[in-house]
Amino acid sequence: MDKARTAGFGPELTKSQNVPSYTFRTIPHPGFRTLLRNFAKQQRFASTLVIAEHNNDTLGSITLNAISAAAKIGGDITCLVAGTQCAKVAESVSKVKGVGKVLVAENESFSGFLPESLTPLIVNLQNQFKFSHVLAGATAIGKNLLPRVAAKLDISPVSDIIGIKSEDTFVRTIYAGNAIQTVQVTESVKVVTVRGTSFDPASTDGSGAAIENVPDATVENSVSKFQGQQLSKSDRPELSSASIVISGGRGMKSGDNFKLLYDLADKMNAAVGASRAAVDAGFVPNDLQVGQTGKIVAPDLYMAVGISGAIQHLAGMKDSKIIVAINKDPDAPIFQVADYGLVMDLFKAVPEMTNLIKSS
Incomplete structure (x- = not known):
């Protein structure tokens, strides 16, 4: 017999018998151990927070791409809508297929998606709900916000992914798109920005997710203030x-x-x-x-x-x-x-x- 399989066998002689009896100790097969570890991973990596981009009236299309990426990861999907008077946006997000819950945080300090204001909110939500993944589009907003969130969580972010192989393995381009890099993340939380063109937008014919208000959305931001923005107008498509x-x-x-x-x-x-x-x-x-x-x-x-x-x-x-x-x-x-x-x-x-x- 294989020594690795007999290591748990040990003879145990008894006084009442002339023949030895044996005590058997069960040793799980290595494949079974792997199966258990993978099952535990799936249980742990079961929830994703997607940061919604919007203008307090309409939902940004990049959010649908990010939700599609979250669906590839698997598990529950929660979407954060932070802004001012953004109930209409929250309603739109609730109808996106795959979204299980919408968290709404309304505060004047969330205007303009300033990372100094949004980061404390996201960190507090992470500490409360223990999300396995935090996703946002690889836009100016996402690229400005999520690295700060990752720093506050003391983890390394993964930027501009174009594919998902598993809940902890992502694909992105490097060297100006000349090479493809596969990244496996060992952090307890995966903070990721998603390239919108690499994921089809999620369908908006969902059954309607639950909408909840964040109980304490008050944050203090003494280092920056949103003054306003002026968008260029054109008759041509964006x-x-x-x-x-x-x-x-x-x-x-x-x-x-x-x-x-x-x-x-x-x-x-x-x-x-x-x-x-x-x-x-x-x-x-x-x-x-x-x-x-x-x-x-x-x-x-x-x-x-x-x-x-x-x-x-x-x-x-x-x-x-x-x-x-x-x-x-x-x-x-x-x-x-x-x-x-x-x-x-x-x-x-x-x-x-x-x-x-x-x-x-």
Whole structure:
């Protein structure tokens, strides 16, 4: 017999018998031990807190992506709606499929999603409910808030994940999207930001989750104060959520030439973006930048016009369903990722496309 399996056997001679009797000690099979550990993990990793982004009136679409990621982790999903007069948002969140509970915290200090105000609230909720995961979208808000939460909890956050392998193992990109990294987290709480373009939005046809008010949502923030915000208005779709995006690069040569893209975008109901080179050159404002240090987009159609294809730009649009590149340089790296490529002077190609759409 295997020594590992006989280690628990020991002879025990009795005075009343001439033959030895044996005392048996049960030793669980290693596979059974693993099964027990995994079961214990599942029991422990059973609840996720998702931070909802909103404007006190409508729910941000990134929250639906974060809830979808939470559903992949498994277990109960609780969503935190913090703000002022945000009952309408809480009602919307309660109808998202997979959400089991909505926590509402209303306080003037939560205006503007200042991390100095929200962090104490989230830490208090974590201490109370012992969530296994805390998730938010990998937006300016999420990237500003969750690292602070993680620091207060004395753990390391995981940023900008694009996939989930298990409740403690996540996938993200590194080196401007040139490599994929798999990260296993051993912390008791997993604090994670989610790349919205990598997860489908959760359905909004849920049965209706319970809505509860946070009993003590009073926090003190003496280091920062929200003064207000001014959002740019445009008749075009919002860049991050548009189904069609037309981006220009340094090849546009000037900001005035971006009018070519605006005219085409208006005909196609598309959003307009830009590469970092175009932004750094002052052609367009930085809120149009697509890339690793700009906005991450994944439209049904992405048109790269006069963009060479630096890896930092590719990291922000490589998940697009169809990529079309227009560049007069046949060796431009953008053609390596494009589904369709047109080697042509953009100042001839774009007006022709606009005219063709007009005539149709």
